[in-house]
Amino acid sequence: MADIFDKQLTAVMEHGVRMRPKPIYNALEVRDGEVFLDGQPMVMAARNDYLGLAHDPRVVRAAAEAAHRWGASSSASRLIGGSLTLHEELEARLAAFLGCEAAIVTTTGFEANLALAPLLGRGDVVFSDKANHASLIEAVRLGFADRRWYRHSDTADLERKLAAADPDAAKVIFTDGLFSMEGDLCRLPELASLARRHGARLVVDGAHDIGLLGPRGRGVGDHFGLPDAIDLHTGTLSKGFGSIGGFLAGPREVIHYLRHTSRSVIFTTSMPPASAAAALAALTVVETEPERRTRALEVARRVRDGLRGLGFDTGDSVTPIVPVITGRTDMATALWREVLAAGVLASPVSAPAVPEERSLVRLSLQATHTDEEIARILAAFAAGGRKLGLIPDAPAVPAARPAGSVTAAPGQQTSACAVMDRVS
Numbered sequence: 001m002a003d004i005f006d007k008q009l010t011a012v013m014e015h016g017v018r019m020r021p022k023p024i025y026n027a028l029e030v031r032d033g034e035v036f037l038d039g040q041p042m043v044m045a046a047r048n049d050y051l052g053l054a055h056d057p058r059v060v061r062a063a064a065e066a067a068h069r070w071g072a073s074s075s076a077s078r079l080i081g082g083s084l085t086l087h088e089e090l091e092a093r094l095a096a097f098l099g100c101e102a103a104i105v106t107t108t109g110f111e112a113n114l115a116l117a118p119l120l121g122r123g124d125v126v127f128s129d130k131a132n133h134a135s136l137i138e139a140v141r142l143g144f145a146d147r148r149w150y151r152h153s154d155t156a157d158l159e160r161k162l163a164a165a166d167p168d169a170a171k172v173i174f175t176d177g178l179f180s181m182e183g184d185l186c187r188l189p190e191l192a193s194l195a196r197r198h199g200a201r202l203v204v205d206g207a208h209d210i211g212l213l214g215p216r217g218r219g220v221g222d223h224f225g226l227p228d229a230i231d232l233h234t235g236t237l238s239k240g241f242g243s244i245g246g247f248l249a250g251p252r253e254v255i256h257y258l259r260h261t262s263r264s265v266i267f268t269t270s271m272p273p274a275s276a277a278a279a280l281a282a283l284t285v286v287e288t289e290p291e292r293r294t295r296a297l298e299v300a301r302r303v304r305d306g307l308r309g310l311g312f313d314t315g316d317s318v319t320p321i322v323p324v325i326t327g328r329t330d331m332a333t334a335l336w337r338e339v340l341a342a343g344v345l346a347s348p349v350s351a352p353a354v355p356e357e358r359s360l361v362r363l364s365l366q367a368t369h370t371d372e373e374i375a376r377i378l379a380a381f382a383a384g385g386r387k388l389g390l391i392p393d394a395p396a397v398p399a400a401r402p403a404g405s406v407t408a409a410p411g412q413q414t415s416a417c418a419v420m421d422r423v424s
């Protein structure tokens with residue numbers, strides 16, 4: 001008789017996902033662009049702190065003061081004693097920021113997406129991009145609606161699937177706003193028009209774009225000049241906002257319904273006070289310092305252009321998530337090791353986070369990266385790429401920027417691995 005532990009562990013070992021994270025040490029003088037790993041200083045390009053707010057003194061002070069005043073934990077869930085005025089203030093501020101009637105904050109962004117499940121009833125149909133984040137995929141699996149997975153950003157495939165569905169069924173489309181592995185944007189104008197034509201609601205996970213994209217930092221809707229195209233927003237406070245926590249924002253009745261039916265809202269301890277206070281302070285910075293968005297996008301553009309000029313494939317990225325696509329997983333691991341040895345901490349990404357043949361090394365760039373750090377990143381990739389034969393020895397002719405590239409001008413607009421090492 002099979003033992004359930006042995007069976008699952010064997011399956012995992014066969015797929016080679018024996019990874020363990022390596023701990024990171026911050027420098028004593030904490031600077032968010034640099035960390036220490038095994039005693040060596042590293043350019044940190046594996047975090048999602050796009051605006052450099054996790055170490056901003058105003059954000060850190062707000063967190064520390066809130067911890068002193070409110071304690072280290074709220075110690076209860078929202079409906080039974082864990083609702084603080086800080087949570088309500090953050091909900092009101094986020095709703096106003098996104099131009100929505102109401103918002104709920106959750107303890108993580110993952111939970112914000114899980115909280116969508118009660119929208120998906122029997123007989124309804126949910127259409128979900130195949131490259132959506134794991135937490136959106138889990139929400140689809142948790143719900144009772146019929147599921148249709150459309151090819152990544154393939155609006156023709158989505159249209160076929162919408163047309164084939166029961167015209168009377170209630171329908172919803174789920175998409176990431178900015179896809180977290182390859183840094184490409186969803187095709188919001190086409191998605192919005194398909195949603196309208198087929199009577200579907202559009203739900204966008206703005207985990208990576210809210211705070212970063214659009215003239216006011218409101219995410220892809222703001223970036224495309226379509227503020228009303230999104231029916232319901234989900235997002236996280238752990239990336240552009242330098243804290244931790246998640247949120248949903250949309251029509252008042254919908255938020256009220258989810259607040260009282262979503263298990264990931266009801267049955268978990270609410271967001272810690274320090275995190276809520278940090279997010280509030282970060283939101284003020286997002287609202288008042290658009291130059292941070294400009295700088296984050298400029299850093300990303302320079303790194304992306306530099307990598308393309310060297311001959312690397314950076315896919316359709318137009319954002320601070322820059323993938324260096326190697327194709328083969330062993331090449332992604334080898335390149336990651338080379339750049340790590342040269343003092344750059346990036347993330348190796350392989351299946352199931354991306355399709356098998358699109359393994360990559362992911363760079364997450366931020367407003368606080370210095371020009372010198374940009375140069376170190378490019379030098380590390382140049383040396384590693386040449387050593388592994390991934391790029392030509394002589395510099396290639398600089399490649400043209402892809403259409404739709406996000407720059408400062410038109411609008412300031414599961415990773416498989418963090419810092420991982422093979423166990424064996």
Ligand SMILES: Cc1ncc(COP(=O)(O)O)c(C=O)c1O
Nearest residue numbers: 108109110133135180207236238
């Ligand atoms: C697109 C997307 N959605 C949701 C999440 C979950 O956010 P959190 O880390 O706050 O749980 C992530 C984080 O990795 C993400 O990339």
